Amino acid sequence: MGFSTTAIHAGNEPDVATGAVSVPIYQTSTYAQESLGKHKGFEYARTQNPTRSALERNIAALENAQFGFAFASGMAAIDAVLKLVKAGDHAILGDNTYGGTYRLFAKVLSNYGVEFDLADTTKTEDLESFFKPNTKMVFVETPTNPVMSVTDLAAVSKLAHERGSKVVCDNTFMSPYFQRPIEHGVDIVVHSTTKYLNGHSDSVGGFVALNDEKDAEWIKFVQNSIGAILSPFDSFLVLRGTKTLAVRMEAHDRNGRVVANFLAEHPKVQKVYYPGLVSHPQHELASRQQTGFGGMVSFETGSLDNAKTVLQNVKLCTLGESLGGVETLISHPASMTHASVPEETRAKLGITEGLVRISVGIEDVEDIVADLDNALG
Ligand SMILES: *Cc1c(COP(=O)(O)O)cnc(C)c1O
Numbered sequence: 001m002g003f004s005t006t007a008i009h010a011g012n013e014p015d016v017a018t019g020a021v022s023v024p025i026y027q028t029s030t031y032a033q034e035s036l037g038k039h040k041g042f043e044y045a046r047t048q049n050p051t052r053s054a055l056e057r058n059i060a061a062l063e064n065a066q067f068g069f070a071f072a073s074g075m076a077a078i079d080a081v082l083k084l085v086k087a088g089d090h091a092i093l094g095d096n097t098y099g100g101t102y103r104l105f106a107k108v109l110s111n112y113g114v115e116f117d118l119a120d121t122t123k124t125e126d127l128e129s130f131f132k133p134n135t136k137m138v139f140v141e142t143p144t145n146p147v148m149s150v151t152d153l154a155a156v157s158k159l160a161h162e163r164g165s166k167v168v169c170d171n172t173f174m175s176p177y178f179q180r181p182i183e184h185g186v187d188i189v190v191h192s193t194t195k196y197l198n199g200h201s202d203s204v205g206g207f208v209a210l211n212d213e214k215d216a217e218w219i220k221f222v223q224n225s226i227g228a229i230l231s232p233f234d235s236f237l238v239l240r241g242t243k244t245l246a247v248r249m250e251a252h253d254r255n256g257r258v259v260a261n262f263l264a265e266h267p268k269v270q271k272v273y274y275p276g277l278v279s280h281p282q283h284e285l286a287s288r289q290q291t292g293f294g295g296m297v298s299f300e301t302g303s304l305d306n307a308k309t310v311l312q313n314v315k316l317c318t319l320g321e322s323l324g325g326v327e328t329l330i331s332h333p334a335s336m337t338h339a340s341v342p343e344e345t346r347a348k349l350g351i352t353e354g355l356v357r358i359s360v361g362i363e364d365v366e367d368i369v370a371d372l373d374n375a376l377g
Pocket residue numbers: 073074075076098100101141145170172173191192193194195204205206
């Protein structure tokens with residue numbers, strides 16, 4: 001079945017009790033049991049909820065995974081995956097992940113006896129030297145946030161598997177519509193459903209998708225033991241969001257390309273980061289690994305003052321953190337999303353004071369371009 005058909009139908013079978021075409025919000029904490037030990041598969045809503053199960057089947061299918069688990073946030077999903085490593089293990093973390101992911105490794109996981117090293121996972125040829133005998137996990141994000149560097153998922157997976165390590169990929173930026181990491185050899189996919197999967201800037205959530213049965217059992221156990229579950233209402237919202245994922249991603253991609261090309265030709269813009277531009281150093285890899293480039297574009301204005309001018313003069317683009325919604329959002333990574341990343345690391349990655357990031361929405365693109373043109377002018 002095609003992607004859109006799966007998005008609309010997987011997990012969305014008409015409700016068994018009533019025939020409701022849209023999966024109802026099962027807003028309940030517990031379920032009546034027929035007799036001692038006899039129930040309908042639902043005992044307590046932290047453990048099982050029909051709305052959440054529907055979403056779990058839906059996104060798992062979109063990622064071509066057998067198992068899926070929905071969490072209260074992207075960070076909760078990532079934290080659950082990190083429960084697969086134990087004290088004494090070593091992990092390799094991409095050096096340009098979402099700031100919160102770096103913070104979770106550096107400030108939380110490190111307190112529990114797990115060692116990690118930061119590596120530029122975009123340079124597969126250098127990655128080998130980071131592996132240790134106790135390396136159990138490689139965590140990558142591609143394209144990265146906010147400088148859009150691309151990691152070769154097939155190459156990293158091969159390298160890691162030969163060394164007994166699992167590979168986790170944060171697929172938030174592409175969504176399964178443009179990139180399905182499991183098809184490239186990745187073991188576990190994580191998402192912040194807050195972004196493109198929900199797509200309407202009105203829910204915070206996370207997701208884990210995977211095929212290994214033993215690891216899936218553990219993630220399910222962790223989900224129930226720690227309890228950072230996605231609520232029935234948020235599950236409903238994300239389930240509603242994924243029905244239009246294909247059409248939204250096509251629109252984000254179309255607009256993203258126009259905005260990136262406009263910025264690339266603008267005299268006040270020094271550099272544009274967008275894997276869809278032929279000038280992007282990994283354009284070829286991105287074209288092979290992804291089926292589109294999406295709506296995330298960053299650009300260098302040259303200074304904090306220039307960045308401020310743009311951010312203060314936009315009218316249509318909304319200044320704010322987050323991304324992946326239908327409306328265009330604009331942000332300043334150095335002081336907003338990546339404030340928790342040490343300054344010297346930021347400098348090394350190109351997250352300068354002059355860098356501006358746009359999550360290009362699905363408004364009429366000429367309006368977005370006119371707004372940016374005016375703000376840059
Ligand atoms: C937002 C985001 C996260 C964190 O997700 P939350 O839902 O905010 O907890 C993780 N990874 C990436 C790439 C993100 O953009």
